Amino acid sequence: MPTRVRLTLTVAVALSAALAALSISLWLSRRAYVYRDLSRYAAAQATLAARAIQEGAEAGDTLTEEPLLGSGGKLSPRVLAPRLWRILEAIPDYLIVVDRDSSVVYMSEALRRLDFDDRTAIVNALAEIPDDGPAALLDVDGGVLLVARGVQGPSVVLKRVIAGVHAGGAIEAPREYIITVFFLFPLILGGALTAAWVFLGKPFDQLNRITDEVAAITDGRSLHRRLAVDDSRAELSDLVATLNAMIDRLEQSFLGLRRFTADASHELKTPLTVLRADVERAMSDGTSKSERLVALEEALHESARMADLVETLLTLARADEGRFDLHLEPVALAPLLRDVYETALILGETAGVEVQLPFTADAVVMGDAPRLRQLFLNLVTNAIKYTQAGGRVDIGLGRHPDHVAFVVRDTGIGIAAADIPYVFDRFWRADRVRSRTIARTRDGEGGGGGSGLGLAISQWIAHAHGGALAVTSRLGKGSLFTVTLPLAADQPAESFIEP
Ligand code: ADP
Numbered sequence: 195m196p197t198r199v200r201l202t203l204t205v206a207v208a209l210s211a212a213l214a215a216l217s218i219s220l221w222l223s224r225r226a227y228v229y230r231d232l233s234r235y236a237a238a239q240a241t242l243a244a245r246a247i248q249e250g251a252e253a254g255d256t257l258t259e260e261p262l263l264g265s266g267g268k269l270s271p272r273v274l275a276p277r278l279w280r281i282l283e284a285i286p287d288y289l290i291v292v293d294r295d296s297s298v299v300y301m302s303e304a305l306r307r308l309d310f311d312d313r314t315a316i317v318n319a320l321a322e323i324p325d326d327g328p329a330a331l332l333d334v335d336g337g338v339l340l341v342a343r344g345v346q347g348p349s350v351v352l353k354r355v356i357a358g359v360h361a362g363g364a365i366e367a368p369r370e371y372i373i374t375v376f377f378l379f380p381l382i383l384g385g386a387l388t389a390a391w392v393f394l395g396k397p398f399d400q401l402n403r404i405t406d407e408v409a410a411i412t413d414g415r416s417l418h419r420r421l422a423v424d425d426s427r428a429e430l431s432d433l434v435a436t437l438n439a440m441i442d443r444l445e446q447s448f449l450g451l452r453r454f455t456a457d458a459s460h461e462l463k464t465p466l467t468v469l470r471a472d473v474e475r476a477m478s479d480g481t482s483k484s485e486r487l488v489a490l491e492e493a494l495h496e497s498a499r500m501a502d503l504v505e506t507l508l509t510l511a512r513a514d515e516g517r518f519d520l521h522l523e524p525v526a527l528a529p530l531l532r533d534v535y536e537t538a539l540i541l542g543e544t545a546g547v548e549v550q551l552p553f554t555a556d557a558v559v560m561g562d563a564p565r566l567r568q569l570f571l572n573l574v575t576n577a578i579k580y581t582q583a584g585g586r587v588d589i590g591l592g593r594h595p596d597h598v599a600f601v602v603r604d605t606g607i608g609i610a611a612a613d614i615p616y617v618f619d620r621f622w623r624a625d626r627v628r629s630r631t632i633a634r635t636r637d638g639e640g641g642g643g644g645s646g647l648g649l650a651i652s653q654w655i656a657h658a659h660g661g662a663l664a665v666t667s668r669l670g671k672g673s674l675f676t677v678t679l680p681l682a683a684d685q686p687a688e689s690f691i692e693p
Contacts (some may be wrong), residue, residue, distance in 0.1 A: 198391070198398045205390040206383065213379045221371065232339050232359050233329035236287070240343040240357035243282055243289055247345050247352050250278040256351055274300045288338065288358035292320065293351055308335060316340070320356055336362035400430055408437060417445040457621035461503055461645050465496040472496065506647045510620065513654045520562040520658055524682050527557045527598060531591050534570045538589065541575060546583030555593035558682045561659050569655040572648045573602040573675045580673070581606030597661070600677040609667040617665055618653045621646040
């Protein structure tokens with residue numbers, strides 16, 4: 195069922211429930227109100243009659259007590275004195291006067307007109323109605339409210355007066371009420387539903403249009419397009435802005451993915467071509483034994499490079515998924531740094547670059563030792579790789595109150611300011627041809643090995659340890675890479691270590 199229909203139906207159900215609840219509560223409160231009014235009215239009638247009887251009694255006007263011989267010689271019942279009778283006849287509603295023997299001595303005309311059964315039912319119920327108590331409702335003649343009042347005075351033979359009113363009006367719903375409920379409420383409901391349907395129309399039209407636009411954009415080829423932001427969809431401007439931001443991110447990650455796939459294929463294609471050529475050369479009949487060995491050695495080297503590259507790509511892919519294969523334990527950085535420094539000395543010597551460790555500190559971090567070694571070595575090999583012979587590379591470890599900083603400074607080729615934002619991007623190299631040539635001649639341990647992945651993986655390692663990797667550089671002057679790592683809780687006493 196379409197959402198617009200569902201929402202309109204929900205409004206219909208909610209409104210009907212509200213109207214029904216309103217009708218019932220209106221009806222109940224009106225009923226209570228009328229009931230109270232009628233009770234008061236009946237009580238006033240009873241009090242009035244009781245007073246009239248009392249005054250009559252004081253004037254000696256109560257009952258005609260002499261037994262009268264009626265037709266057939268039967269004893270007629272006692273009746274009210276004529277003067278009192280006339281006074282009470284002025285009361286238009288139900289009125290009963292009972293004497294001290296609980297015999298009914300007077301019934302008003304309204305009662306006398308009732309049919310025999312109803313009248314008997316009322317008379318039989320009299321004993322149940324307490325004097326000066328609340329009104330009682332009898333289910334007679336559509337509902338009768340009765341109130342009893344005692345007649346005061348010691349010499350009075352008349353004991354109680356019971357006044358009543360027809361209470362059908364309190365129980366039955368009046369015409370106006372029925373008209374309201376059965377005609378006006380459906381009108382209100384119809385009006386509200388029409389309004390809801392019309393009101394929901396615009397946003398739903400807009401939503402449908404946005405859905406169509408998003409479907410057209412996300413078909414994969416139109417990610418450069420954006421949803422239009424105009425006044426006609428002002429209410430949905432937040433949604434449109436959020437969707438546009440999402441499409442933005444989608445476009446970025448699609449582009450990144452495409453670039454990454456293209457770069458990865460390209461990086462793998464080159465060693466594969468070299469590998470193939472080497473193998474072909476080794477297999478060729480005209481190749482001498484020594485040439486064959488050289489070709490196979492190169493093939494081995496290329497396959498090792500490819501294995502490195504694939505390993506790095508896998509690590510990055512796992513990192514992207516959040517699956518870090520890190521085994522954190524307390525790692526003392528000073529020995530790790532010394533180890534890296536010794537490797538750097540050998541690499542530096544080959545490249546004609548002087549490597550120095552001017553300062554180091556004792557510090558323990560929670561980390562994965564092989565990964566931290568890979569991170570430090572990546573930076574140090576890069577520094578040596580991108581520094582001309584005769585240059586210098588300084589390595590240092592500084593301890594701060596809550597973190598430790600590992601720094602690598604070189605006097606190499608540097609990075610242009612415009613390139614700095616991209617250095618940590620995957621496969622990014624300032625100059626592909628030059629980087630690759632240098633990498634091929636000076637390939638050492640560590641990440642990408644001239645493929646532009648080394649800094650990306652280094653940054654991931656730093657982040658995975660809760661740290662950061664930053665760079666400052668000047669083209670032609672040199673670069674400074676800084677790794678900051680949070681210190682572990684248990685630290686050795688602060689000491690400066692002579693390298
Ligand atoms: P690569 O394997 O190409 O060295 P990296 O990710 O380690 O890949 O480095 C990316 C690029 O950043 C390098 O190709 C190089 O252009 C630049 N770069 C990295 N370190 C330095 C440095 N110390 N001095 C100058 N350029 C550097």
